[in-house]
Amino acid sequence: MKKIKQKINDIRLQNKLVIIYVVTGLIPLIVLFVFAYCQMRNILMDRDLKSIKGTIEQSVTTVDGQIEVYDNLSNYITFNDTLSGVLSYDYKSTYEMYNQIVTTFDPMLSSLKYFHNDINRVTIYVDKAIKHDTTIAPIEEIKDRPFYNSAAESTKIQWFVDEDSRTLVSARKMSTLDQLGILGIMYIDVDYDSMMSSFTGGLEQNCGMVVLDADGKVICSSDTFENNNTRYRLNSKKLLSLIDGAEWDNDTCGNTEGYSVVKKESSVTGWTVYVYEPRKLVLRSANSMITMIVVAFVVAVAGAAAASIFTTGFITRRINKLKNSMAKVENGDFDAVINTQDKDEIGDLIHSFNSMTTQIKNLITQVYEGRISQKESEMRALRAQINPHFLYNSLSLINWKAIEYEQEDISEITLALSNYYRTSLNKGKNILSFEQELSNMQSYLKIQQIMHDNSFDVVINVSEEVMPCESLNLILQPLVENAIDHGIDLLTDRKGVITVEAKMQTDEEGKKLVCVTVSDNGVGMDKETAQNFLTVQSKGYGARNVNDRIRLYYGESYHLEVQSIPDEGTTITIKFPAKPYNTKN
Incomplete structure (x- = not known):
């Protein structure tokens, strides 16, 4: 030692x-x-799963919104007494029947395809009916179709999807005809690829996806594996066997035989979307x-x-x-x-x-350079959630009523307004001048005043110097819509007033800001509701989406401010940098 x-x-x-x-x-x-x-x-794994989860949630929300629109159209046709009268009337001659079909029936069904390009076909199948174009057909034509028995027994809207034939249809028994002792089935054929593109289009690289209906049947599957990564591809049967009995953390399964799986179930359709990603490919970047x-x-x-x-x-x-x-x-x-x-x-x-x-x-920066575009995708997704169906459905209703009462001039005006609204979406661009944004809001308020019989007043006070400034698209309309729905419409003791003001301000650092306020003298909100107005606890998402888009585009220091007094009204303030609008944006 x-x-x-x-x-x-x-x-x-x-x-x-x-x-x-x-x-x-x-x-x-x-x-x-x-x-x-x-x-x-x-x-890497946590952020990748969060990215996939955000994408899949947005895809399900988009599809749910589309399905609800088609359900509303189905309800309108099914419970339309005019259409039922045309189909059930005892005509004295074939010419009389043909005249009613051409002048009343065909325009109403054809207008559906005009306003909704994803609809391939709208047909009403009636027992012992004549064959007319694609709008009316005898019920014998569909008796061998898979959906017939289920649709013939219930007036409830039912969706039938087949991945192999790439079909997506809605079928139901028409209650108005059923009350008259006539069997009629309302049939809407929606473009399968267009609908499912909401799932497949947002799929990230080296990921796979499977969509199941409420019965567990595969209705859509896709993946983005390329080159040598195709060996990680899973077929529907293999994926379902992996997740069978797997332990889930909310909607996420972190490690199932080398795969991470995220699921999302639709509350509207009952469909469940599964997205899987090999963990090895995620970690390869390290x-x-x-x-x-x-x-x-x-x-x-x-x-x-x-x-x-x-x-x-x-x-x-x-x-x-x-x-x-x-x-x-x-x-x-x-x-x-x-x-x-x-x-x-x-x-x-x-x-x-x-x-x-x-x-x-x-290296960390390089690994997440691909994630930088996520904010832009989230912004586009938030904009997509600002549902334009209000105007589309309003215009559709006006057009149908005009055709029903043979008011061709009103129909033409409605179609022209529809074309104007499509243009007002700014060709998909997120930036426009404040003057254009104000004009869009005024058009919306004009329609609302007509629908409300001018039961409320509108006061607009906008400084000329803010007109040429740039603005995010569709930030005013959701706020005035919220003022009408949750403030003005609930008044019983006074006439409602909506006030929109915009002026130039200077912050503490000397930077010029555009300050916009949207006020109403409605029922107002209590303190707790006002505090949660821009959070996920809020029932609506219009104002919250505007707040999120402003924060994403201009930065966290710019956001909506909410002030509300019960029984007196609500004021929402927006502030953003004053920049001149460039038409190249």
Whole structure:
């Protein structure tokens, strides 16, 4: 024992320092780099799952909105007494029947396809009916179709989807005809590819998707695997066997035989969407990080060995600096940098460490460069949720009524207004001038005043200097819609007034801002409701979406402000930078 101790004491200090540093420093470095890698891997997986979950939720919301529109159309036709009268009337001649079908029946059904391009066909199948174009057909034509028995027994709207034949149809028994003792089935054929593109179009790279109906039948499947990654593709049967009995954390299954799976069930259709992603492909982006860590580790050890030639105090002082910086990196601070002008071995080690943290930070940035576009997608998704169906359905109703009463001039005006509204969507652009945004809001208020028999007044006070400023599209309409639905419509003791004001302001830093307020003298809100108005606890999403879009586009410091007093009214204020509108935006 004494001999061993003596041999250790006889080792030169330089070599002894090298041995001590390697023994005491090598293990912490390994632990640090392994910990850093594990942390980065977990961050990659968590953020990827959140991205997939956001995409799938938006896809389901979009499809639900489309299905609800077609359900509303089906309800309108099914309970329309005019159409039922045409089909059930005892005509004296074929000419009289044909005249009623052409002048009344055909225009009403054809207008559905005009306003909704995704509809392939609208047909009413009636027992012992004549065959006329695609609008009327004898019920014998569909008695061998899979949906016939179910549709003939219930007036409830039922959707039938077949992936193999790529069909998506709605069928139901018409209650108005059923009351007259006539069997009639309302049939709407919707374009399968257009509807399912909401699921398949937003699918991220190297992911697969399967959609099941309420009975567990596969109605849509797709994937985005390419080249050598196609071996990770799962067929519907394999995916369902993997998730059978899997443990779910809410709507997420983190690791099912090497796959991460996210699901979302629609409350409208009962369909369930499953999206899966191989974990290996997600973690493949971290391979370069592993190489960099190994290289940095080798450099650190070499630098430590070279630094041992200096005095213990000099080495210890600089090693402590390095150790403190490593502790910051371990806590996730990759901006930790050691300032030094030394060019010796320890100086090289310090420079290598600085280079390592910079490379780690750059690698993280590179890995998530693809995620930067996520905010833009979220913004477009939020804009997509601002449902234009109000005007479409209003125009459709006006057009149908005009045709029903043979008011061709009103029908023409309605169709012209429909064309104007399509143009007012700004060709899909998110930016327009404030003057255009104000004009769109005024058009909306004009229709609302007509629908409400001018039961409320509108006051608009807008400064001319804000007119040429740029504005996000559709930020005023949701606010005035909210003022009408939740404020003005609930008044019983006074006439409602909506006031819209816009003027230029200057903030504390001297920057010019556009300040817009939308006020109403409605029933107002209590303090708790006002506080939750822009949060997920709110029942509506119009104002919340406007708030989210402004924050996403202009930054977190810009958002909606809500002030409300019960029984007195509500005021919503918007502030955003005053920038001149560029037509190239």
